[in-house]
Amino acid sequence: MKKYLVLALCLLMVIIGHAQNYTEYFADKTLRIDYIFTGNAARQNVCLDELSVLPSWAGRRHHLAELPLQGNGQIIMKDLESGKTIYTTSFSSLFQEWLETDEAKAVTKGFENTFLLPYPLHPVEIEITLLSPRKEVRTHLTHTVRPDDILIHQKGTAHITPHKYLLKNGGTDKCIDVAILAEGYTPAEMNVFYQNAEIACESLFSHEPFKSMKDRFNIVAVASPSDDTGVSVPRLGEWKHTAFSSHFSTFYSDRYLTTRRVKSIHDALAGIPYEHIIILANTEEYGGGGIYNAYTLTTAHHPMFRPVVVHEFGHSFGGLADEYFYDDDVMT
Known part of the structure; x- marks a missing residue:
């Protein structure tokens, strides 16, 4: 019953909308952010790898500044000028699972991670935070994204998989x-x-x-x-x-x-x-x-x-x- 209620809540957050207007802050495109999570059991880091833009946005358009669920990491996007939070999301990762293994006590590794965010109309500040199983902050990275950056890679306009x-x-x-x-x-x-x-x-x-x-x-x-x-x-x-x-x-x-x-x-x-x-x-x-x-x-x-x-x-x-x-x- 508990699992049913959690899944139903996830669905309702997507289906039922109110409050923040999507088009006030975002275009109908996706900002894809590739990160590399690196480290070991003692020390972790988040590195920005690449920014891409995809032709459309398929994520939620409502409850944008509300955290859907409590994962073991979260991403907060803020409007750079006003400092207002305009989008949040949460996640878990294979890297964070690996940190709980014996291997992570002896070896440093890096793991790819990719996240999809709505494409901002104006410059934004993005903070990504990794949490421990006890919800303590392990590490975080803050970076700025400017939507007119010519180095944001355009993807999804050709060579589309059948x-x-x-x-x-x-x-x-x-x-x-x-x-x-x-x-x-x-x-x-x-x-x-x-x-x-x-x-x-x-x-x-x-x-x-x-x-x-x-x-x-x-x-x-x-x-x-x-x-x-x-x-x-x-x-x-x-x-x-x-x-x-x-x-x-x-x-x-x-x-x-x-x-x-x-x-x-x-x-x-x-x-x-x-x-x-x-x-x-x-x-x-x-x-x-x-x-x-x-x-x-x-x-x-x-x-x-x-x-x-x-x-x-x-x-x-x-x-x-x-x-x-x-x-x-x-x-x-």
């Missing part, structure tokens, strides 16, 4: 846009991918609150091609060349399937309206992973595919019991 809509109920301003991507499907296997994406779509809308709010969603299947069939399974010595370089055994947990190549995910989606991401892995191995406001990754050919894809989407969409590393099992 895709088709499985469910289309309205424009991006009225619906929640979910993209389902192919991982480990060769070009010759895309018909299989589209079939698997249909199953994922059917599974999602067989559960509440998605079932009752099906008419508030758009679902698009994106045929991101891989050179090899399947995904990497390190414990079996199998390494594949795939669209997003996903692999099992994340943090040495056999069933934990993730990718650190987050920029490649968003590059594959450039030019396609999206807010939430589901990645289907072309394998019979059991496993998956879901990270709040990042992505869901699950295997498409295991008998448990249907319930697992819904379970993992609950993590990425609604932040339900964000996954952290445990010695015995991360599939919470």
Whole structure:
């Protein structure tokens, strides 16, 4: 019941709007920000990697200055001139999960992270903060974005990945846009991918609150091609060349399937309206992973595919019991 209420609240924040006028501060475009989270258990840093602009905005247009959920990180955008908060969002990250592992006590690593914000009409100040599991500030970065900066990379106007809509109920301003991507499907296997994406779509809308709010969603299947069939399974010595370089055994947990190549995910989606991401892995191995406001990754050919894809989407969409590393099992 609690999970149902949390998911319903997320949906209502998108669907029901009031207060701040979107067009007062933002254009109908997306500001994509790529960061690198670096460090170890003792010290962390956030580095700005790249700024991009996408042709349209598929995120929420209401409750803009309200934090949707409490993740393990947050982003605050302020109008540079007035200092007014005009947009906030929260997230969790694979980097923050990794910080809780023994490896993080001995090694320094860097993780890609990408976030989508509405494109500002005027210069803004953006602060990104990483929090500990106890909600203490680990580190933060503040930087300025000027919308007329000529070095903001324009993406999504050409070379758009082939895709088709499985469910289309309205424009991006009225619906929640979910993209389902192919991982480990060769070009010759895309018909299989589209079939698997249909199953994922059917599974999602067989559960509440998605079932009752099906008419508030758009679902698009994106045929991101891989050179090899399947995904990497390190414990079996199998390494594949795939669209997003996903692999099992994340943090040495056999069933934990993730990718650190987050920029490649968003590059594959450039030019396609999206807010939430589901990645289907072309394998019979059991496993998956879901990270709040990042992505869901699950295997498409295991008998448990249907319930697992819904379970993992609950993590990425609604932040339900964000996954952290445990010695015995991360599939919470």
